[in-house]
Amino acid sequence: MVEPYLVxxxxxxxxxxxxxLGVSYYxxxxxxxxxxxxxxxxxxxxxxxxxxxxxxxxxxxxxxFNLARVTDRIALIYSATALYLVLQSAAxxxxxxxxxxxxxxxxxxxxxxxxxxxxxxxxxxxxxxxTLILDTGELVILVLVSFIAFQGAMAYSEQRNRFxxxxxxxxxxxxxxxxxxxxxxxxxxxxxxxxxxxANLAGFVLLLVFVIWSGRVGSS
Amino acid sequence: xxxxxKQRSTIKIYFxxxxxxxxxxxxxxxRIIQKANLPHDRLMKHVAExxxxxxxxxxxxxxxxxxxxxxxxxxxxREVRRAQSFLSAFGVAI
Numbered sequence: 001m002v003e004p005y006l007v008x009x010x011x012x013x014x015x016x017x018x019x020x021l022g023v024s025y026y027x028x029x030x031x032x033x034x035x036x037x038x039x040x041x042x043x044x045x046x047x048x049x050x051x052x053x054x055x056x057x058x059x060x061x062x063x064x065f066n067l068a069r070v071t072d073r074i075a076l077i078y079s080a081t082a083l084y085l086v087l088q089s090a091a092x093x094x095x096x097x098x099x100x101x102x103x104x105x106x107x108x109x110x111x112x113x114x115x116x117x118x119x120x121x122x123x124x125x126x127x128x129x130x131t132l133i134l135d136t137g138e139l140v141i142l143v144l145v146s147f148i149a150f151q152g153a154m155a156y157s158e159q160r161n162r163f164x165x166x167x168x169x170x171x172x173x174x175x176x177x178x179x180x181x182x183x184x185x186x187x188x189x190x191x192x193x194x195x196x197x198x199a200n201l202a203g204f205v206l207l208l209v210f211v212i213w214s215g216r217v218g219s220s
Numbered sequence: 221x222x223x224x225x226k227q228r229s230t231i232k233i234y235f236x237x238x239x240x241x242x243x244x245x246x247x248x249x250x251r252i253i254q255k256a257n258l259p260h261d262r263l264m265k266h267v268a269e270x271x272x273x274x275x276x277x278x279x280x281x282x283x284x285x286x287x288x289x290x291x292x293x294x295x296x297x298r299e300v301r302r303a304q305s306f307l308s309a310f311g312v313a314i
Contacts, residue, residue, distance in 0.1 A: 026306060027306075030299075030302065030303035030306050030307070033231070033296070033299050033300055033303050034229075034231050034300065034303045034307070034314045035229075035231065036303075036307060036312065036314065038307070038310065038312045039307070042310070099310075151310075151311075152310075154311065155309065155310055155311025155312075156311075158311050159308050159309070159311055161308055161309075163305055163306075163308055163309035164308065164309045164310070164311065166309065167309040167310060210309060211306075214302060214305035214306045214309065215302050215306075217301050217302055217304075217305040
């Protein structure tokens with residue numbers, strides 16, 4: 001049963017969502033100074049990620065404390081999960097597109113082209129209520145985050161500084177969290193689900209450390 | 221010595237000019253040309269823009285022209301340093 005883990009997992013996601021919005025704010029702030037296109041992708045991506053995590057956590061908490069009919073609660077949990085998957089897929093797709101543009105500066109990916117798979121998800125929304133589709137969505141996110149973590153590894157091999165190492169570890173933990181959540185769903189293990197949530201939180205805490213630490217550089 | 225100009229963005233050039241001037245406390249044009257690796261005409265164009273934005277101030281002493289970074293300019297330098305650290309984590313330069 002996954003339901004008993006709704007409250008702790010939601011609380012973890014609220015913290016992760018707040019950190020994601022913090023990263024989005026700093027990316028937006030630094031974009032205003034540098035005009036970097038990559039930061040635009042990062043800012044929008046983390047904003048969607050933060051909104052997705054907070055929306056999912058809010059709906060889960062509502063479901064957990066809602067004593068109405070069981071069928072309503074299940075529908076709410078499925079809706080929250082679907083919303084979370086769509087927003088997270090869009091978020092990680094945008095961040096991954098940002099990395100692609102960074103790598104191929106000479107031929108930047110068209111924005112509409114980058115978002116095409118997300119738009120395509122719209123018409124099949126009702127299907128998202130099926131567990132199989134939810135798991136597929138989780139798998140898509142896992143692939144996207146793994147790609148971002150790989151880009152983080154490339155950045156670390158180039159830069160070899162503490163900030164790129166923190167970002168690499170953060171995305172690796174977030175990828176691990178999605179693996180845990182996917183395994184939790186397939187094996188119907190609430191424990192694996194919470195492990196996934198904890199790894200996700202650890203990843204976002206590392207991002208918070210990175211934002212605070214990098215923000216202190218200019219002050220010294 | 222800073223990197224060659226053709227590889228630098230405008231923000232990076234502004235940052236280099238302000239950093240050189242900040243390090244010197246107050247700097248003459250020739251000193252900035254030398255340390256920021258910029259030709260005179262380009263430097264004057266960027267200096268005019270920095271003055272217009274209130275990031276750099278100018279004064280004359282004994283027939284020589286000196287530049288000094290304003291408090292707004294210092295804040296700009298700090299913010300660009302923070303942005304540089306942030307971007308370096310993703311393998312991106314300003």
